[in-house]
Amino acid sequence: MAKRAANGAVSEAESVHGSKRARHEQPHDSEDEHEEEEPRSTQPTLTQAQRDLAIGDDEAFEAKYRDQVRREIEEKGARRAQKTGEIAEYGIIEKIELVNFMCHARTTVQFGPQINFVIGHNGSGKSAVLSGIAIALGGRTASTGRGTGLKSFIKEGENAAEVAITLKNEGPDAYRPDIYGEAIRVSRRFTDKGSSSYAIKGAKDKFKKTISSKREELTNITDHMNLQVDNPVVVLTQDTSRQFLASSKPKDKYQFFLNGTSLTQLSDEYETILESLKKTETILQSKQTVVPDLKRQFTEAQGKYREAQAAQQQSQRVDDLEKELAWAHMKRKKIQMEALVTDHETGKKNVEKAQSHVDGAKNELKKAEDEINSVNQQEAEDDNAGSLEEQRRRIREDMKSKKDRLREAKSQMSEMNNALQQCNSAIKELTEKINVEEAKLQDDRRGLREKLNSDMERVSKQSKIEESNLSECQANIKNLSQLIQTKQTERREVIDSREKLREAITSVQHNIKRLEDSQRNAINRFGSNLHRALVDIDRHAWKGQKPLGPLGQYVDLKDGRWAELMRIYLGGLMASFAVTDARDREPLSKILQNHGNTQPNIIVAEVDLFDYSRGEPPAEVLTPLRILTVKHEWVIRLMINSAFIERTCLTRTRAEAQQLLDTVQGVNVVLSADLMRSQKYPDGGFFTSGMRKLRSEDRANWYFTATGSDEQIRIEREKLASLEEEYKSIEPRLNEIDTEGKAMSMKIRELQKSETNIRAKVFKLKDERARLNEQAEEEAPASVQGLQEARKEEEERKQSILDQFKAVAEREAVLNSELKPLVEKLDNIRKQAEQTERRNIENKRKLEPLLERRLMAVKKVEHYQKKLEDAMKDLEEAAQAEGIVVTEYDEWLREALTISQPIETDRTPESIDAEIEIIKKALRDRERRHGQSIEEIAQEVQSTQEALDKTRQELKSIKSFNKGLQLAMNLRLDTWHIFRRHISLRTKQQFSYYLGQRGYRGSIDFDHKSHTLDLRVITDEANPHAKDKDPKALSGGEKSFSTICLLMSLWEALGCPIRCLDEFDVFMDQVNRHIAMQTMVSTAKASDKKQYIIITPLDVSSNIAAGVRIHKMADPERGQTQLPYVAA
Structure with a gap:
């Protein structure tokens, strides 16, 4: 146990060195800084008896643990020779x-x-x-x-x-x-x-x-x-080293010991705490003298209060009167409140009456607008004069072209008739000449000639019959081919109709599915699986605010007549989302795409609730913003920025849009319910274009729909049933067309076969006629033969003219057949134009009084609207006044109830107040005589008692704190002495150990009472009875070696990772220097996590x-x- 205590003391010493330094930071050096060591006390202040007791404890401690500590040091020295210390991981110097x-x-x-x-x-x-x-x-x-x-x-x-x-x-x-x-x-x-x-x-x-x-x-x-x-032990400079070796005194060595082991620092702190304790004791003594004075002041205040209680009864009357005064005021306030309540009720009736007038005027306006819209609708339907004129122009151009071609055909036919007459005359003349020449022939050749002529006539007749049959067959083939083409066209049209019906059925089925899904989750009108997407949006951690959307869930349409126009104009915006941070666009897009919403529209914008009123047109002009109900202020701003809903104007027809652009300043874009967009340019030009209708499968078709989902689903299912029925009816018609086409194709094949046979007969007859002509020419004399050849040429020319005439005649017939329906169509267009003109004149006649009526209705609405606004303003003021008075009444009632229960009184507040003032005047007179009011005396009693109690409590608290602090200081002082005792003992034994390395003996004498440290060294190792020497009596080398031993002993108790020593061997001889260096090197080498910097010349x-x-x-x-x- 003793060994563990000693080791614990050394560890405690090392930890104290580092932990206390932060409390005493050194000041920053400056140019003219002259730093000197301030004198420090060597230990905390103790009484002489305490010091003597501590010294006795030191001696007992040293006697008890001396041998144990010596053994530990020797064992440690033996271990050092066998191991190398660990390298420090931090705190050592790598470079300077x-x-x-x-x-x-x-x-x-x-x-x-x-x-x-x-x-x-x-x-x-x-x-x-x-x-x-x-x-x-x-x-x-x-x-x-x-x-x-x-x-x-x-x-x-x-x-x-x-x-x-x-x-x-x-x-x-x-x-x-x-x-x-x-x-x-x-x-x-x-x-x-x-x-x-x-x-x-x-x-x-x-x-x-x-x-x-x-x-x-x-x-x-x-x-x-x-x-x-x-710390002088950490960095022992050259001057300090020389001074310490040459002339250091025991007190200096003791101070060096305290400074090096940080005991001085702890001592200074304890001195400061003890000084604070003394000051606190002084404060306690001064506060203790105040208690009798405070007690006396409290007693005097109590006496004055008892004297003032006599006036309390009279002041009680004042309290009762003040209670009565409060309820007198309440009575008057109640009368005022009832009057204002009556005014408020009257204001409500006036508003209801004005609202009734406004509703009536609006109904009149609506009727007028409905009639005007009806007329305008008729105009819009009849607004096809331009298209009729275009049709008429195209028909006339077509007719002119056909008539020109017809005149050309007739001219050609006339020329052909003239040529044909000339051919006939020539043939007749040549025939007569041939007959004359043939009559001159001999009778014996007449029989052969007649047979040849008979054969030629037969062949000619047969050729004409077969050519007629061939033409008829070709005409039939042509007609059937045209019929087949018509049937094929009809078949393609039926197939196209079937495909369109199939697409329509698919679209309606999708609409039904979408409506059923929307019925389960209304939000899904604006996209696929949005109810699930919104859950993921709620879970995601966003950089900015949580995304807002879809925007359509915050928008409703006031008037269903504008639904189709709003779907086209705002449909894309209704399914949009909005984020405040651009970094949130990508994750939001991924969430929406993951749920089946491809290419989502995401708006990035800050939440800016700007004032948009300046951009709006006059109040009587409709805009998308005015026909919509938007339940989110930021959504309004987003739609303004994206679609200009505050300044885009709306009309029923294109004509009204043009009129609005012409008459209202600041209106540049107008949308009309007939799906036209009109725009006025800054230079005065206008442009009107049609708006593209939505496809049937577009989700926007279900936006702004007032009909309930069940009704919509029913309508769509009826439409689906009708489309499916129509789709079923197409197949029989297609089969019928195919059957007729096959029959015609078979007939054409038969006719083509007949055409081939007839054409073969015609060719055969032509060959036979050519043979007979050659035979006749051979039989005829030369003159007859020449005439016959001339006649043949004329006949061939005649046949050519007839063929050409036939083709031109056919073309003329075709042109006439094509011209007849054009004439009929032109006549129909003329009649339609005349009817449209008559209707337009009639509509304009109807429109003038209707416009006048609408203008009067608008003025009437404005008049009654102004009346309504005035009535509502009066109602608001009455309600505000009533609310203020009711609030005041309630507040007064609560305050009055805090004063007393309700009191019935017929007196006025003024009379009660007068009586209160009389009594208070009497009380003030008494106060002037006594110098203080009853309240002030009561306050004085309370304040003097509080001061007395507070002082007593503070004294008690400070005494308790001082007692605890004194106990803590006693404990710390004991610890300080134990720490010094451990350091002293280990330093002594370590010093003796290091001297033994040289063969010297010696000791350190600590006198903690006199604050001295003496070194005793015996250098004669051969003489065990040699006397120890004072350091001053040692040689330079012996003195330097002894100092190094002392320094190394103090290093053992040092927690700093570096040790610096300057010119330690300045006075050493070679032997002492060699041993000292070997000792330091071995010690340094075995030390864990320590760095040594030693300077020597x-x-x-x-x-x-x-x-x-x-x-x-x-x-x-x-x-x-x-x-x-x-x-x-």
Whole structure:
């Protein structure tokens, strides 16, 4: 148990060193700073008896645990020879950079993780390294022993200097590794003007970016890593080392011991707390003297209050009168309230009456508008004069073309008739000549000639019959072909009708499904599965506000007559959604697409409830905004921005739209119920175009529909049944057409076969006629033969003319047949135009009185609307006045009930108030005599009692707090002494152990009463009875070795990860120096997570130990920037 207590004491000592430093931050160095060590008390204030008792406890403790601690130290020393200490993961110095610092222009020193020797001749700047460490880590300039202010460290001839230290920052206990990384670079720059600044960087960004420039951050780093550069034991400078060796006194050594182990810091804090306790005791004593005075004041106030109670009875009368006064006011207020209630009821009746007049006027206006709309509708239906004229123009052009072609055909026929007459005359003349020549032939050839003529006549007749049959057959084939084409056209039309019916049936089926789905989830009118999509929208985490939509769920139509126009104009907008952050567009689009809504319309806009009234047309002009009921203000603004619903105007017809554009200033776009869009351009031009109707499958067909879902489904199912019935009737008709077409095709094939046979006969007859003609020519004499050939040519010419005449005659017949229906159609168009003109004249005649009637109705509506507004304003004022009075009455009633229960009184408030004033005047007279009112005296009693109670309570609380604080301080003082006792014992034993390494014996004598520390050393190891020596009697080497042993003993109790020692061997001989160095190196090598930086002007063997890094300083004037080092 004793061993564990000792070890616990050492651990506690190490932890205290780091935990207390943050409470005492050092001030920032400046140019003219002259820092000196303030004298400190060595221990908390105790009485002499307490000190003596503590000293006795120290001696008993030392006697009890001396041998145990000695054994632990020896065992630890034995273990050190066999192991190497762990490398510190953070808090040790990796590198120092000096720029224009003391004698260094630019020098960099790389340190090893454990043992570092910095060697060099005098003046080479070795001690500047330790000064740089202290300055860079925020130490006081005075602690370096090298100057009185920062500017004294600037190299001569320069105006600024900089010191930078790189600290290791690895492992789980690293300081903010996420920001700094594996190393921290602390750079301090100061100028000869007195300015000083820090730059703290991290290895995470390769020391490029300054993370902090605050002294507080440096303090946090040094506190976290337990770096104590102002502790003389941590950094023993050259001057301190020499002074300590040469002339340090026991009191100085004791103070050095306290400072090095941070006991002085704890002592100062405890002194401050004890001083506060003394001050608190003084405050308690001063407060205690106030209690009798407060008690006396309370007693006097009670006496005055008893004297004032005599006047209380008279003031009770005032209270009763004030109660009566309150209910007198209530009675008057009630009369006022009843009068205003009557006025309010009268206002309601006036509003009802005015509303009745307005409704009547609006009904008249509606009737007039309905009649006007009826006439306008008739005009719209008859507004086809342009199309009739176009038809008439096209028919006339067609007729003109056909008549021209007909005249050309008749001219050709006339020419052919003339040519035919000439052919007939020539044939007749040639025939007569042939007959004359043939008569001259001899009788013996007459019989052969007659037979030849008979055969020729027979062949000619037979040819004509077969050619006629061929023409008839060809005509029949042509007619049947035309009929087949007609049937094919009819068949295609029937098939097209069947396809259209099939599409219509599919569309109606989709509509029914959509309506049934909408009936289950009304929101699904605007998209597929929107009820599920909205659930996902509610669950999603949005960057901006939750998306709003679909917009159509917030919009209703007031007048169903505008439904079709609004579906076309706003249909796309009704299914839209709106987001306030552009980053929400993509996730919203994915949600909607996941539920079957392809290409959703998403609007990105901020919630801006701007004033749109300036953009609206006059009140009598309809706009989409005025015929819609929108239940969300932001939706109104979105529709204004997207569709201009506040400024787009509406009319029943295109004519009214044109009139509105001509007469109303500021109206530029008008939509009419006949689905026309009219626009006026800034330069005065107009443009009118038709609006495309919705497809039957478009969802927008179900927007703005007043009919209930059940009725719509019934209508759609009836439509579906009708379409299906019509679809069934098409198939028989298609079969009939196919049957007729097949029969015609068969007939054509038969006719084509007959045509082939007849054509063969015709060719055969032509061949026979040619043979007979050749025979006749051979038999005829030369003159007859020439005449016959001439006649044959004329006959062939005649036949050609007849063939041409026949073709032209057929073309003429076709043109006449085509011209006849055109004439009939032209006549019908003329009649329709005449009827339309007559109706237009009649409509204009009807429209004039209707427009006058509508104008009168509008004025009547405006008149009664003004009356209604005035009545509503009066009603509002009456209601407001009634509400104010009722509210006042209720408030007065609540207040009166807090005063008393209702009191019946016939007196006026004025008479009651007068009586109250008389009694109060008598009470004031009494107050003037006594100097205080009854309330003031009561208040004085209360305040003096509260002051007395408060003072007593405060005294009690402070006493209790002081008692607890004193107990805590006693406990802390005991702990402080226990801590000092442990440190003292371990330092003694450690010192004796290190002396034994040289063969010396010695001890440390602590006198905590006199605050002294004496070293006793016996150097004659051969003589066990040799007397110990005072340090002043030792040689230089012995004194230096003893000091090193003391310093190393104190290092054992030090929690700081670095130890710095400057010129420790200045007075040592080679033997003592060698042993001291071996001891320090072995101790340093075995120490866990500690770094040693030792400066010596003497050479150090490069093979002193593994892991020892030796830095040899060179003259700074050589201009080197990187120091070489030799690793042993």
